Amino acid sequence: MRRTDQLFQIIQILRRSHRPVTAQRLADELEVSRRTVYRAVADLIGQRVPIYGEPGLGYLLGPGYEMPPLMLTPDEIDTLVLGAQMVSELRDTALAGAANDVIAKLAAVAPEHLHGHFAEPGVAAKPSPDDAADAADSRALRAAIHSGRKLRLRYRSADAELSERIVWPVALGYAQTHFLLIAWCENKAGFRHFRTDRILAMDVLDEPIGVRRGELRKRWVRWREAERRQLGEGA
Structure with a gap:
């Protein structure tokens, strides 16, 4: 690893931690010696990067420090x-x-x-299968999610049953063959996953969802974990 990359990587490690990071942990992640870490931290402090702490106790990055943009590894x-x-x-x-x-x-x-x-990237994503469903324009869905607005959906189920739903959108889920709107459904009083290719019509309502968006997502995560536990117990 180049010296410059090493210095910026130390800053990045400190940025993502809210607790003191020991020299040993830095050395392990960078695959270098602790002595190299000590020298690198000293260099950063000399360049006025606000790093606090000392060997044996760990290091913290001072609040408000902005790493120069686009210094990517x-x-x-x-x-x-x-x-x-x-x-x-x-x-x-x-x-x-x-x-x-x-x-x-x-x-x-x-x-x-x-x-x-x-x-000439050294990575490549697997192409989507030929039978993958085309997603609806996601912009309106994502805007409703970000603004915390309810949606009125006209939806066709897998068995071709038509229904109209009022939902509180949580997130859009993406897979290789289909796309899902994750939402709380007022009609069913529970979380549901709606295939976007089965949404026949959609209106973004002026009415906000009944809770903070962050709280709704937390509720969905708890529901999802409970569903997974139930499936595991039934296996």
Whole structure:
């Protein structure tokens, strides 16, 4: 690992931790010696990076520090490129276009020695199967999720039954063959997953959902975990 990459990686490790990070933990993640970590931390402090602590106790990054943008490592670039490739394979035209735009913007401003990681990436996503369902335009759905607005759906079930639902959207779930709107259904008084290719019509209502969006997502996570436990017990 280049010295510059090593310094920025130390900053990144400290940024994602809310507790002191020991030199040994840094050394293990970077696959270097503790002495190398001590020297690197000293260099960062000398460059006025607000790192607090000392050997034996651990290090913390001071609040409010902003790492210079786009100082990406090759692994981080591969992660972003792979993620963009996977999004592009989802057949959601809005997100696919956004994913390609993000990579193009990053490639345009990345240091020259990293250009090859964008132009000839070392990762590749598996193409979507030919029978994958085309997603509806997700922009309206995602806008309703972000704004916490209820949706009125006209929906066709797997057995062709038609129904109208008022739902509280939680998130959009993506798989290779289909896409799901995860929502609390007022009609069924419970969480349901709606295939987006079976949504015949949708209206975003002015009425907000009944709880904070973050709380609704927490409730869905608890429901999902309970469902998984129940399936495990029945196996």
